[in-house]
Amino acid sequence: MYSRSMEILVGAFMLLGIAALAFLAIQVSGLSLNPSNRDTYQISATFTNVAGLTTRAKVSIAGVTVGQVTAIHLDPMSVRAVVDMSIQKQVDYLTTDSIAAIKTAGVLGDQYVSISVGGAPEMLQNGDVITDTQSALVLEDLVGKIITTLGTNN
Template sequence: MQMRTIEIVVGAFMLAGLISLAVLAIRVSGFNVGAETNTYSVFAKFENVGGLVVRAKVSIAGVIVGQVAEISLDQESFTALVRMEIDSDVAKLSIDSTAAILTEGLLGGKFIGLTIGADEAYLKDGAYITDTQSSIVLEDMIGKFLMKQF
């Protein structure tokens, strides 16, 4: 085959590769790489995060406003420390907001639901949400239920 034809075909092949990459980036992964830049961090401590994972969503009234960035153990209180990244345009979260770990549907993943309080002061980057509600662990619930029965 002629060299020129090969160059054209190979060029088309590489172009197809680039297009595939673009499709995967935009259509499939929704290209959420650059989104991290304009967020701020809010911390919360939970008794139990059971099942919550990094990149789980953070929502207010069902609208996604951020994601879980980091989960670690607080060595002093032995509670779970969760860092959330909240979109910068959701700036007015009062400092008495509460955070709860909720479940999506019966078997869905865990996410954090924020409920806004009434205070005039707002959470800043690095602030803590003090009022938290832990994940509901199915075994605990069943255990409590059984204890009541007997």
């Protein structure tokens, strides 16, 4: 009853399980085996409003992903939102006057941080803060503004 073919089938079963896990890791979750991803440096930016932004949201320059949001917390002094981001090491051309904006991918899409690089000679270092920011567009505020504008025009 206990035979070699049984051993082989059980071995194939285990291998299939490992293959499935590899498939889910690489093809489905896009886990990269490239270690360069882990070489990052930290910067942060302060916003008046981060509505809808979550940790692990993308950070991109001109639509290309260069990092992700690692933490969001409130600064008790200024009562502004501080967004910590990790940026890939090879992206070392973020100037000190870069502008960070919170944008939405499509109408229903996720929020992400978009950075526009400025022209200053100094580059951002690990731990630096971007102060020139555009906060998230809050739909209710926008609608409220339009209504007040319409009201004054009348």
